[in-house]
Amino acid sequence: MLKCMCFYQNSFIEELSTPCYIVNTDVLAENFRNIRAKADQTGLSLLLAMKGFPLAKAFPFIKSYVDGISASGLFEAKLGSKLGKKVHVHTPAYKKEDAEEIAAHCSHIVLNSPHQQEVFSHVATAKNEFALRLNPEVSIVEEPVYNPCAPYSRFGLTKEMLSAVDGRFFDKISGFHIHALCGSSSKDFNNLISAVLDKFSDYLPSVSWINLGGGQALLEDDFDFADFAENLDILHSKYHLKTYIEPCEYLVMDAGFLLTTVLDVVHNGKDIAILDSSISCHALDVLKNYYQLPVIYPQAGEKGYSYLLAGNSCLSGDVFGEYSFSAPLKPGDKIVFGDMGSYSFAQMNYFNGINYPDICFYSEKNGFQQIKSFDYMNYEALYD
Known part of the structure; x- marks a missing residue:
């Protein structure tokens, strides 16, 4: 297993806008x-x-x-x-x-x-x-x-x-x-x-x-x-x-990360840290496959302060999981998830490169009117 090469120890990480996918080249x-x-x-x-x-x-x-x-x-x-x-x-x-x-x-x-x-x-x-x-x-x-x-x-x-x-x-x-x-x-x-x-x-x-x-x-x-x-x-x-x-997942293993920021901490039976991210938007594989991403920063494990890390969407199940840390979380803290190399941004947009549907209006008076369509250039703009 490769080391993740601790880029998050670099002070520049505090200056990055979040949420942010990071690829360790x-x-x-x-x-x-x-x-x-x-x-x-x-x-x-x-x-x-x-x-x-x-x-x-x-x-x-x-x-x-x-x-x-x-x-x-x-x-x-x-x-x-x-x-x-x-x-x-x-x-x-x-x-x-x-x-x-x-x-x-x-x-x-x-x-x-x-x-x-x-x-x-x-x-x-x-x-x-x-x-x-x-x-x-x-x-x-x-x-x-x-x-x-x-x-x-x-x-x-x-x-x-x-x-x-x-x-x-x-x-x-x-x-x-x-x-x-x-x-x-x-x-x-x-x-x-x-x-x-x-x-x-x-x-x-x-x-x-x-x-x-x-x-x-x-x-x-x-x-x-x-x-x-x-x-x-x-x-x-x-x-x-x-x-x-034609592998993929094991070619990019340990190279992908999701950087997020804690927006608020609330308590309802458990401490809940609300992030500026969402599993339904940024880690769809987690939602589909019911697994938990590793948190690599701050170091998580059997620590004294436990939190549910939750997304900022209206989906009730938008929860990354429960993690424990050595110090309390507060708004503005950065969280880095690992295991985000394969199928992360790929499932966020255009999985398999399948195009988005066109959008049409219909009325009995005017019939069908195409108001929005997508093409390859929309796809290319995301990844190139």
Whole structure:
């Protein structure tokens, strides 16, 4: 586990406006450097999954350590192309009106079903490689909401579905894409590769590369790269496949923080410190997944003064959690939360780069009137 490199000891932190996301670029670069070294030892190619960290401003710190980016749609692909490397894109379904731009920005286009090839039939060029997403039907992730292989999944083709595909289709694709992990161990990753070899070995000779997705807990102490070396070697030596992974969370681990300020302290059975932040606005993952962020400043733990740290919205459940400190909190004090690198600002705005809805008025007299619309430039302005 990397040290957070105590930037909060710098007096300048008192001058920052809050709430504020802070990205420690020293930690960011160290994460990428460490994982790049391990990936090189195992012959893995490394893509940054934009869905969790779409901060193009950080590209200069990570560019030398990755082979490209993985995008969840047009907006992420366009922004990710600023890295100047390979752009892989995958999504459950493509809009026909986006096809030309996707083909222009992406080197690798993953189809979720064979008939999606038709979307790109008139816009694809020789620079575009097409892949097919597969469903290995291994439910390694226990929580159904995060399990791409859950029953009735819309993601990819199972072995049975693949057997019904016209064999001529494989002449049009050069790769496979598989994603089935979330915060998973090296043992889980090895089991995934085993499932791929078991279910899809008949199809592997027809392609030149495979993307095994993200979700590998690469920086955990017990993640053993040797666990999956034998199975990975089969993909490399027997099938001669270029093998990608597309992590995010463990590339930015310990590099992201949320700086807030205490606005008031009230008492209702417990002391409650109200912050100028909100989990529903600034830490949505906490609200969705019911976990508690670490407070790294002031140092929290088994201390003498306990507080509920609460957000400043009208949502009753807008509470970061209960924390104890060695001294009382007062208005104006700074609070620094850790574990805010991945999926923090990504979920605050445009998760997966999916566009905001247009806004229309309607009346019987005037019909429909579009009063507000959003486009890629709104998205780019947030992260570049």
